Amino acid sequence: MDALEGMDETALSDTFRTIAAEFGPDQAGLETAIHAFDAADPASARALHRASEPRTQELLRRLNQAPGGTRSLVRLRARLLKIAKSDPVLRALDGDFHHLFSSWFNRGFLDLRRIEWSTSAEVLERIIDYEAVHAIQDWHDLKSRVSSDDRRLYAFFHPALQDDPLIFVEVALSGEIPTSIDSILSPDRVVTRSKDATTAVFYSISNCQPGLKGVSFGNFLIKQVVEDLSRELPDIATFVTLSPVPRLRAWVRHQRINPSDEEMPRQVAETLQKLDPDQAKPTDDDALMLAAHYLVHAKTQKGQPLDPVARFHLGNGARLQAIHANADQSLRGQENAWGVMVNYLYDRRDIARNQEDFATTGEVKFGPSVRRLLR
Amino acid sequence: MDALEGMDETALSDTFRTIAAEFGPDQAGLETAIHAFDAADPASARALHRASEPRTQELLRRLNQAPGGTRSLVRLRARLLKIAKSDPVLRALDGDFHHLFSSWFNRGFLDLRRIEWSTSAEVLERIIDYEAVHAIQDWHDLKSRVSSDDRRLYAFFHPALQDDPLIFVEVALSGEIPTSIDSILSPDRVVTRSKDATTAVFYSISNCQPGLKGVSFGNFLIKQVVEDLSRELPDIATFVTLSPVPRLRAWVRHQRINPSDEEMPRQVAETLQKLDPDQAKPTDDDALMLAAHYLVHAKTQKGQPLDPVARFHLGNGARLQAIHANADQSLRGQENAWGVMVNYLYDRRDIARNQEDFATTGEVKFGPSVRRLLR
Amino acid sequence: MDALEGMDETALSDTFRTIAAEFGPDQAGLETAIHAFDAADPASARALHRASEPRTQELLRRLNQAPGGTRSLVRLRARLLKIAKSDPVLRALDGDFHHLFSSWFNRGFLDLRRIEWSTSAEVLERIIDYEAVHAIQDWHDLKSRVSSDDRRLYAFFHPALQDDPLIFVEVALSGEIPTSIDSILSPDRVVTRSKDATTAVFYSISNCQPGLKGVSFGNFLIKQVVEDLSRELPDIATFVTLSPVPRLRAWVRHQRINPSDEEMPRQVAETLQKLDPDQAKPTDDDALMLAAHYLVHAKTQKGQPLDPVARFHLGNGARLQAIHANADQSLRGQENAWGVMVNYLYDRRDIARNQEDFATTGEVKFGPSVRRLLR
Amino acid sequence: MDALEGMDETALSDTFRTIAAEFGPDQAGLETAIHAFDAADPASARALHRASEPRTQELLRRLNQAPGGTRSLVRLRARLLKIAKSDPVLRALDGDFHHLFSSWFNRGFLDLRRIEWSTSAEVLERIIDYEAVHAIQDWHDLKSRVSSDDRRLYAFFHPALQDDPLIFVEVALSGEIPTSIDSILSPDRVVTRSKDATTAVFYSISNCQPGLKGVSFGNFLIKQVVEDLSRELPDIATFVTLSPVPRLRAWVRHQRINPSDEEMPRQVAETLQKLDPDQAKPTDDDALMLAAHYLVHAKTQKGQPLDPVARFHLGNGARLQAIHANADQSLRGQENAWGVMVNYLYDRRDIARNQEDFATTGEVKFGPSVRRLLR
Structure with a gap:
């Protein structure tokens, strides 16, 4: 473990690559298990699961036995993430870390x-x-x-x-x-x-x-x-x-170049057209209207809210309660969202239902003041 | 979780069976992953691993989030083990518990x-x-x-x-x-x-x-x-x-009925023949000779020492240092091994090598006094 | 300190005597302070207090600086108490321990x-x-x-x-x-x-x-x-x-030999006369009547309740709420009080007033059922 | 206690005065004890000690029983010290605090x-x-x-x-x-x-x-x-x-105005005469020579070192090991001692003896380099 932690980026990168290459599942065993698989026999599915387990899992479990092992592994993965970026081999290895950490860091x-x-x-x-x-x-x-x-x-x-x-x-x-x-x-x-x-x-x-x-x-x-x-x-x-809206201006900027196909209230569309986010600050009313539309309707390909903070809180069962202009005078607040901030409300009576609805239908719950902005 | 813990044996047994039946891997996803498997593509192996994971794993991870969840799950598995016995469906479910616990209770x-x-x-x-x-x-x-x-x-x-x-x-x-x-x-x-x-x-x-x-x-x-x-x-x-030899008499008894094919020193074979373990106590010399042979040579089908305590300590890198007659006057000591006890020695300089040798070749290391008994 | 703790009873007794003799106040200084005392000058009174302090106080404060010193001093005083009994010199030394411990073990x-x-x-x-x-x-x-x-x-x-x-x-x-x-x-x-x-x-x-x-x-x-x-x-x-009445029978026994002069209800006096506490057990009614009289009226020379448990609880501000016959079948309970037990009630609204009244007038507060027994 | 802590300085000062006046020893009891005092009877001396105890002691012991009492009393004494200054009545009251705190804060x-x-x-x-x-x-x-x-x-x-x-x-x-x-x-x-x-x-x-x-x-x-x-x-x-010499310059200044009668090496006397500490900085050699003389020979009326830091360390059994010029460039270091600093050495073999010698004869132990400076 000390050796791993002591490596510079090049050596570590090489080592990660070696691990990714050498510690996949046992190829022969895996093919045997595939051949033996019988949909009617649950035991064969379990055998397949065992055979397909990348040997990285056992490697990480062993490394974890060293004194301070968990701490070292968490640090190693932080370095792996930096190195991996879009490299598919290292990202797969990162997936193995993630799989184990999700189990170990269970709530x-x-x-x-x-x-x-x-x-x-x-x-x-x-x-x-x-x-x-x-x-x-x-x-x-x-x-x-x-x-x-x-x-x-x-x-x-x-x-x-x-x-x-x-x-x-x-x-x-x-x-x-x-x-x-x-x-x-x-x-x-x-x-x-x-x-x-x-x-x-x-x-x-x-x-x-x-x-x-x-x-x-x-x-x-x-x-x-x-x-x-x-x-x-x-x-x-x-x-x-009281939350930021980190991608509001980025979305506006993107909309002007690649307008989405989605149907959009005329006023939103017009404001998007006339507003150059790098030139002028919108009026408070425009900022609020755009933010409301963005938070409720702008979605990823998977149908999730585009805004990461919205995704987090709505996914947890909160609802979008209110949107405020001029709520954040900091440089970052201005650059990201002209100072717009948001209240997500955690109502204990609704959390479970909101979470369920959001997970199944993607429905975004919002409060009356947001409803007015959406009109 | 409270509901599960409150169940009587019948209800719990039914529930375990339901879980085993309903929470296997996603059948459709698994078959897709098998079809997509390409030995040359590590990503497809990892996809197969994910697809073959029994959904019990996620179920147990969720149950573990409840307050006191880990404790409850450990108790539930204790009950499962009692119910499961030789039932293959429940033993497979137990395998799922074991898989997760091995990871969670990492040293x-x-x-x-x-x-x-x-x-x-x-x-x-x-x-x-x-x-x-x-x-x-x-x-x-x-x-x-x-x-x-x-x-x-x-x-x-x-x-x-x-x-x-x-x-x-x-x-x-x-x-x-x-x-x-x-x-x-x-x-x-x-x-x-x-x-x-x-x-x-x-x-x-x-x-x-x-x-x-x-x-x-x-x-x-x-x-x-x-x-x-x-x-x-x-x-x-x-x-x-200072360890017991829990199965010595049982082995002697079994040898008289089903003598093993293995080559055996003449003296051991003769003593086994003449000795009825349910009638007479052997002399100290005979007890020691039999114990030495049993501990060093008697093996399971997988080539492991038959004696569970020997298996544990030898597997940990200890060596069989000495064997003592009349070392345990307790009823259990007499019934299991005529009072024979054993010293396994943990020598810090040899532990790693012994463990390695035992794991690869099954070699049992022993001390000079045991060597003399084996002659 | 170790030397002191290691002494046998004789050596320790000698040492205590030496300390008592050698560590009184500085005689010359004390006489000077007495001569210099001027009732109109508070400083001279304080000087007198300093001069009259037995040097045992400083000795004990120094001994307390040793590791585990307090613990050792508490053990030493326990031994001193055993040795001292009615010896006035050692009892005076014990008074010095008591003076310091009262300050150190402040609530x-x-x-x-x-x-x-x-x-x-x-x-x-x-x-x-x-x-x-x-x-x-x-x-x-x-x-x-x-x-x-x-x-x-x-x-x-x-x-x-x-x-x-x-x-x-x-x-x-x-x-x-x-x-x-x-x-x-x-x-x-x-x-x-x-x-x-x-x-x-x-x-x-x-x-x-x-x-x-x-x-x-x-x-x-x-x-x-x-x-x-x-x-x-x-x-x-x-x-x-729920408290014992540890000296009830002892008081009855004593009354038969040395009747107190105090005025006593006729019925109590008669019962005392006719009852030989070493021969017969009184009826429940007699036991209760005697107990009530004893607890409320029997006093030490200083006017405190004769019964130590009564003294403790009444002094703390409790009142004598009820008396029960056959409440304690244990040997000690029978020997001390024919099994009579007592409830002292701590009523948060009355504690302070009761305590005050008891301290100033010696008044014993009691409940209605005790009042009936006293009639 | 809260009332006391809430008082402003005037009210607190009045209260302290009242306590000092009202909680002295019981006058009548004290005079009785004085009359009863018999030098031949240790019990009468102890009775005198009890009778002369200012009732402030019991007052403070009672106040200490309140939650957080000790903490409050320590704060109150800090305020008393500020108010008392040279007022003899309040200083006497402070003596009572000091007496109790010395016992309570025993090592x-x-x-x-x-x-x-x-x-x-x-x-x-x-x-x-x-x-x-x-x-x-x-x-x-x-x-x-x-x-x-x-x-x-x-x-x-x-x-x-x-x-x-x-x-x-x-x-x-x-x-x-x-x-x-x-x-x-x-x-x-x-x-x-x-x-x-x-x-x-x-x-x-x-x-x-x-x-x-x-x-x-x-x-x-x-x-x-x-x-x-x-x-x-x-x-x-x-x-x-590594210690400061807080009063070196003050002593030099004072010597110029009121030269002490003590015999002094000629060189020291001459340097003191020619040096105006408010005008010029002495040479390093002169500063060291003056410091050595000051630390070893300058004494209070009670024969203790004039320098408080020297008094502390020498009284603890250290010896004056070395003196350094230009050791402290800070403003305070320059103002107090032209930057001179000192090493006091705690030699475990000598501490007890040094402490004893210092306490009995006032002898200041010093090292060879200091000896050279004193010649």
């Missing part, structure tokens, strides 16, 4: 911990490093995010990675649904006392381990935090996000 | 803990319950086994099972290699001070979780304890077991 | 911990050893007392004594005020679920450290447990003891 | 903990706040001081103050005795690996609790750290400080 093995000011500096420093949405300025900012009475920070940990979090969510407690990120992040805000709060706002979710890409924790994290906060502060009735 | 996820008198009574009570070799009489006996200066007890734990051990080993510290179990268990023994000890004796190893049958921990446990004890007490130079 | 430095089945066996074994009221039969009995849903056990710990408790109380949760100890201790009792309980019964309080004699913890322990239980189980409205 | 009740990067941010933030000698710049600087391989930080804690340290010492591991503070604090220094270190340098000691003024922990802290480091890193043979 049943994860601990939810609240991160506080009494938490070890080692963990807190990682939180600063890993925050990917709204950067933590310094230790003072961090202290406020973990110990101010109107703030919570929760993270998932896996025992084999000990004090290195997998994912975390930052929560603001408030008396209302926020319409701009500044109202949350401002150090001058009026602090809502936790016992007076009616609303919990998920304002930042960050994945921490590039080596665990594609293993999804966010869904479980949000649900568990909703659960725990409801128990601790029963007066909190509303669980909502 | 990389286990903690070794020393069990002491300061350990929680909850854990200690389980040790009493789980001890399967030399029963712990009461809390007084337990206290001596965990806190006497010449005793150690180490256990493996998995984070998802928290305070429920998977396997544990009991160690006696001594100034010499023991030749009888009574010299170890006797409350009247002279206690060797740990700092004066030269020898660590593994005198009892117990698996705790019937639901983890077939997932092997013992090998790792012994090696880790050898490692840890060497560091703590550098004067300990000898690591040895 | 502000104590931790209340609930003892459970997950507690370390080391602590639990001490609980078995220390239980002084209703002996714990074995580990099975202990397990029931700490982990049955209708049982609680709380102890005070001091950081310097780590896992060695100072005092503990055992609590039974119930649906009613108990009238006999058997209804609590019986393994065949119907277990009240904690969430259904309305009454918490303190049925056993044990001091653990003979070396801390005279440093009182019980009062704080009971109040803290009342506090904690009220918060955890708000449906518990009644906090009550 | 036997303190825990030594190593502070690391895995320590809670809450504790680490306090370390930043409390560092009084060489300010910690930011969290990056802190991380280096607690987790660089050549750095250690140890603190004493009291259980009743939980995570609030009492005192801490910062240690640099090195291959040699340092001659300037910059060589220690510089981020560009070559990091000595802990296993290669031969020398442990105590370069900063900070008291944390103004409310514990006069209760001394430093002596015990250094000895315990010497003990612990010796065990962990047996190759460390030299334990030494």
